[in-house]
Amino acid sequence: MTLRTEPVVVNVGPHHPSTHGVFRMKLTFDGENIIDAEPVIGYLHRGTEKLAEERQYTQVITLTDRLDYVSSMTNNQAYVLSCERLVGIEPPARGKYLRVIAAELQRVASHLIGVGFFLQELGVFGGTALMYAFRERERILDMFEMLCGARITLSYMRIGGVLQDAPEEFWPSLRSFLDDMPGYADEMQALVFESEIVRARAIGVAPVSAEDAVAASFTGPILRASGVAWDWRKAAPYDVYDQVEFEVPTCEGGDNYDRFWVRMQEVRQSLRIIEQCCAQIEPGPVRATMAMLFRPPPGEAYVPIEAPKGELGFYLVSDGSIAPYRCHVRSPSFMSLTLFREMLVGWKLADAIVTLGSLDFNMGEVDR
Amino acid sequence: MYGAGILRGLGVTLRNLARRPFTIQYPEERVPQHPRFRGQEFTWYEQRCTGCASCAKYCPLGIIRIVTDPDGGNEQDGGSYKVDVFDIDQARCMYCGLCVEACPYDALHMGSGFEAATLRREDLVINVDMLKAREKRPSTWFRPQLERAKADPHHGDPVEWREAGREPFPWHPKRPAQTPEEMDHRASADGSYRSER
Amino acid sequence: MGETLADNVIYRNVYAFVEGALGPDWAWAAYAAGGLAIILLVANGVMAIGTGYTWFERRLLGRFQGRLGPNRAGPFGLFQPIADAIKLISKEDIIALGADKVVFTLAPVVMLAPTILVLAVIPFGSGSWLADLNVAALYIAAVSGIATIAVMMAGYASPNSFSLFGSMRAVAMLVSYEVPLVMALLGVTILAQSMSLVDIVEAQALPFLIVTPLGALVFLAAVSAELNRAPFDVTEAESELVAGYMTEYSGMKYGVFMLAEFTNTVVAGAIFAALFLQGWKWAVLPSHLWFLIKVGGFVFVAVWVRATLPRFRLDQILSAAWKYLFPLSLLNAMLLAAEVIIWPERGAAELGIMAAVNWAVSVPAALLWSRAVSLRSAPPTLAALSPRAFSGAAGRARQAPGGEAAPDSAARSAGTEGG
Structure with missing residues (x-):
């Protein structure tokens, strides 16, 4: 017997515990099942792209910190790489290595939070794994403080290198972090990924085929979870990614579990990259000679990088003045929401929350 | 075996029960800050400032207001403008440090603190008198010379303007490579010569 | 029940007090008063334990998560339930x-x-x-x-x-x-x-x-x-x-x-x-x-x-x-x-x-x-209810830009399988 019921429209967000910032979902329910879903974005729009047009190239670095505020370092990196291509300047080797170390630390921090929220959204009170993730992230933030004096809004990278060399005490703390982190990653894996409840909840839920993922411009972990081993660090190596060895972890299922699993594996690969960078880095200047105020030749530049959440790039157009004529941000989080409806329809409310978490988007980057 | 993963997860949480909490009880204890921390207590050496207003120009938010008096100093002699107004509006400051990076004479430094809460917005504006009167505890952020001298804004001694050396950064090509010795023979911000050592 | 109740010191005292005050004709009232006294004691006692348990749970949960839990109100935060109660009572209903x-x-x-x-x-x-x-x-x-x-x-x-x-x-x-x-x-x-x-x-x-x-x-x-x-x-x-x-x-x-x-x-x-x-x-x-x-x-x-x-x-x-x-x-x-x-x-x-x-x-x-018994999730069967679901996503994939820029082909050779 089927009971005919009226569909209910429920606004999940913008004020909801698990919408990752001020994100609003208009979900239409038939009982617990979602029959229609509509994302509503724009609650965190700050006009970053417009603001960038009114600021000098160096000043825009501070704006990029605030896009995806859990991975400021890679935002800096994407921006300065585009600027460097625009100007035609090459940073010194030590600067590049420091950039990669910082960016990979940031990737670890970002993925830790992403994976930590998995358990939170599956319903562990306070997300126990999230607290553990914050504990480890705290050490990364301490290291960032040593590098650049800030913990979140870093502004560490500069056009032509990095701001300044790492202090002496940075290297021992990086060493101890690299020694400890695999153990914590194992612990996290045991807590999050081996639990039968998690597997029952997440495996097979909201799968995205490789074809769909590519069609929807998915990049980063959510694309690799669908089985496409696409990584800008491999495809078009920037900085020193061509000097280091690492693997691009992929999964086949493309479901919620795989999306988090890929992140967990990437944490280990990031640690591997940092190890190699530590071994290869040599003393030297960290920054090319470059004035703070400069006028790049007219032209345009776009350098995509592999940010923790996917392909991040700044499309810069110069008209020869001190500020960019146009600055467009290709943000991975925004693209992650393209299949929002297709992924949610047919699943239940509880799955919708986890699916949202598995996309690991950041509203600062979606709305810009 | 079904349930083994759950048991392992329970083991992880039990192991963490035995670990020390990692949280900081904030008002009583504070996270130890690195000397490079970019904090709110801007340090400004008036003796070094020429009133060029580079800091104001490079501030992404335009929150530094500088009014100088060209008659106050002897600029033909390599002297400085007299700085009448130096307002930093902390209410909007994001402590990015670009002003400090832009300063060609190492006169402005980041500070250490972060507890800037006040009851009125106006109180958040740092003016020139406050900057002059402040104890000089510069952050070592973007100041390698201070780092080499092992300056610590949190536990170390205050750094006087003569001790805060200069760093000729190669990536600022237009910056004159001046040493503190040369600086001594230059007019200070209030117009008087200070050649004594 | 009667035997054990009669042994209870609270019950005995209340019973004796009420009976003494009202006389033996009121024994039923004394019995009720004595019983009520014990019920009050037990109910309130257990609820007090329940209130105290909120402190226990929050502290313990905090320690499981590497936190401390409530530790501000009183020694070890023991007065936290009381503070909570005061806050809740004083809030607008x-x-x-x-x-x-x-x-x-x-x-x-x-x-x-x-x-x-x-x-x-x-x-x-x-x-x-x-x-x-x-x-x-x-x-x-x-x-x-x-x-x-x-x-x-x-x-x-x-x-x-x-x-x-x-x-x-x-x-x-x-x-x-x-x-x-x-x-x-x-x-x-x-x-x-x-x-x-x-x-x-x-x-x-x-x-x-x-x-x-x-x-x-x-x-x-x-x-x-x-x-x-x-x-x-x-x-x-x-x-x-x-x-x-x-x-x-x-x-x-x-x-x-x-x-x-x-x-x-x-x-x-x-x-x-x-x-x-x-x-x-x-x-x-x-x-x-x-x-x-x-x-x-x-x-x-x-x-x-x-x-x-x-x-x-x-x-x-x-x-x-x-x-x-x-x-x-x-x-x-x-x-x-x-x-x-x-x-x-x-x-x-x-x-x-x-x-x-x-x-x-x-x-x-x-x-x-x-x-x-499998608790794994089956693919949604309700997609058919919604005409717009899964429309075109697969269709668009065939129009993905070809050549070296297509992530599909380039990446499969570039990367290695992991995880």
Whole structure:
């Protein structure tokens, strides 16, 4: 017997515990099942792209910190790489290595939070794994403080290198972090990924085929979870990614579990990259000679990088003045929401929350 | 075996029960800050400032207001403008440090603190008198010379303007490579010569 | 009951006082006054323990997560429940526009009622219980169902979809989990040949936790579903439903809900201790304290589970109840019934043999059955309901830019398979 019921429209967000910032979902329910879903974005729009047009190239670095505020370092990196291509300047080797170390630390921090929220959204009170993730992230933030004096809004990278060399005490703390982190990653894996409840909840839920993922411009972990081993660090190596060895972890299922699993594996690969960078880095200047105020030749530049959440790039157009004529941000989080409806329809409310978490988007980057 | 993963997860949480909490009880204890921390207590050496207003120009938010008096100093002699107004509006400051990076004479430094809460917005504006009167505890952020001298804004001694050396950064090509010795023979911000050592 | 009540010093004094004041004709009033005094003491005492338990749970949960938990109010944050209560009382009591006022206001009261009613039959220590009811197990199962009516009332009365979701989930869970709960109680009843909790405690020469592990497992699962505790806390699922049926509540109404919830956990611990952990028996400490320690063990495990396990989805919870717990509890009851026929007299030795048999049967049964029951998610079947679902996403893929820029081809060769 089927009971005919009226569909209910429920606004999940913008004020909801698990919408990752001020994100609003208009979900239409038939009982617990979602029959229609509509994302509503724009609650965190700050006009970053417009603001960038009114600021000098160096000043825009501070704006990029605030896009995806859990991975400021890679935002800096994407921006300065585009600027460097625009100007035609090459940073010194030590600067590049420091950039990669910082960016990979940031990737670890970002993925830790992403994976930590998995358990939170599956319903562990306070997300126990999230607290553990914050504990480890705290050490990364301490290291960032040593590098650049800030913990979140870093502004560490500069056009032509990095701001300044790492202090002496940075290297021992990086060493101890690299020694400890695999153990914590194992612990996290045991807590999050081996639990039968998690597997029952997440495996097979909201799968995205490789074809769909590519069609929807998915990049980063959510694309690799669908089985496409696409990584800008491999495809078009920037900085020193061509000097280091690492693997691009992929999964086949493309479901919620795989999306988090890929992140967990990437944490280990990031640690591997940092190890190699530590071994290869040599003393030297960290920054090319470059004035703070400069006028790049007219032209345009776009350098995509592999940010923790996917392909991040700044499309810069110069008209020869001190500020960019146009600055467009290709943000991975925004693209992650393209299949929002297709992924949610047919699943239940509880799955919708986890699916949202598995996309690991950041509203600062979606709305810009 | 079904349930083994759950048991392992329970083991992880039990192991963490035995670990020390990692949280900081904030008002009583504070996270130890690195000397490079970019904090709110801007340090400004008036003796070094020429009133060029580079800091104001490079501030992404335009929150530094500088009014100088060209008659106050002897600029033909390599002297400085007299700085009448130096307002930093902390209410909007994001402590990015670009002003400090832009300063060609190492006169402005980041500070250490972060507890800037006040009851009125106006109180958040740092003016020139406050900057002059402040104890000089510069952050070592973007100041390698201070780092080499092992300056610590949190536990170390205050750094006087003569001790805060200069760093000729190669990536600022237009910056004159001046040493503190040369600086001594230059007019200070209030117009008087200070050649004594 | 009469004998033990007459031994009670509070009862005796109140009885003597009232009888002395009013005369022997008023003996019934003295009896009522004495009984009420004890009821007040027990109800308030247990609720005070429930309030204190909020502190315990939050502290312990904090330590499980590497935090400290509440530590500001008083030494070790011990006064936190009091601070919470003061805050909740002083808050504005909001009744949302469009709410069914009477039902909305009544729901917290109804929620608290079963918590107190259940206290009547729990033996807190040797010789201290309010009523040695001969159908106590049945009474517990019956009374604990009232809480779901309260949840239903709260969800129905609140003009909020999240509240309604929470309460509908609660009803669905109650219908499913009463069955394994009663079956688990049946197993214990068969073993003890009595429904009275006092008799059940007396019958435990060995703890029934050891004798009937399957029964304890089913009971634990069913009771945490009844209590809305992890991993079955879909009713208030804070990551999905904000606060579930309590979303619209504020002030002391919310406080009463929380009090009932936390007290319920303590009471469930007491029931579990009486049914499976020998109650007050084998006390090396004063029997009340010994009982309290056993309850503490139960709530420790409850908090531990809450800190570790995510919640099931609603449909998984229902399948787990019907496909997994219900057959296992049937097996358990049949096993115990057979054993009771074989060993009519059950001392420690016989119970030991039964325990060995039960473990040997139930561990493989539970494992095998868990293989047969899959909680994995099936692909959605409802996509057809929605004409726009899965439209064109696959179609567009064929138009993806070709050449070297297409991630599809370039990447598969560039990367290696991992994970």
